Amino acid sequence: MDFLSVLIAAAVGFGLGAVWYMVLAEPWMAAAGIKRGADGKPEGGQSPAIFAITFVMLLLVAGMMRHTFALSGVDTLGKGFLSGLGIGLFFISPWIVINNLYGDRPFKLSLIDGGYATSACALMGLVLVLL
Template sequence: MEILNVLVAAAAGFALGAVYYGILAEPWMVAAGIRRGTDGKPESGQTALTFAIGFVLQLVVAGMMRHVFTLSGISSAGAGVVAGFGVGLFFITPWIALNNLYAGRPVKLTVIDGGYATLACAVIGLVLSLF
């Protein structure tokens, strides 16, 4: 049953990303320096493979969070949200910031991507703690 829990949690985080980046597409593309064609869409495009790999990476995060939650005894919805929020804000976002700092990328990009990591991990934490 744990694999189903992880799959649903990863799907929830992935779906949040679709909404989040759908709303923040313009500022994210500007901050990330994405080149766009005349239609306004990224020149490089996004393939089904990109989304498939993205989902697999969500599975990795959700699976590791499930493992950590089990070891830590996190089982209530509130604790799951708080722990997930903490993972996103205090583990993933600083790593994004570090990478962007050395790459000379704008702080706005870190805020956008770190915001998604934080919210997605909170949602993943919620879903993991509901099963």
């Protein structure tokens, strides 16, 4: 059951990312400096490998969250949500900000990406304690 919860949590995080970045596509592409063709889509398109690797990375995050939750006694919806929120807000988002600072990227990019990381971890935390 643990692997299934990790798999579902990663799928939920992936799904949220799809919605998040569809809604914020314009400001994200502008902040990230993505060059676009005449059709408004990124030049050169996107390789399917990006999506596969993204899912694998989300599996790693969900798996470590599950392990940490088990060791820490995180076993209720409130604890799962709050712990996931804390992981996104206090572990992942600061790292995103650091990377973007050194890459001389706009702070808006950190807000968009950090907002996704925080929201996705919170939802993944809920899924991990539900299953």
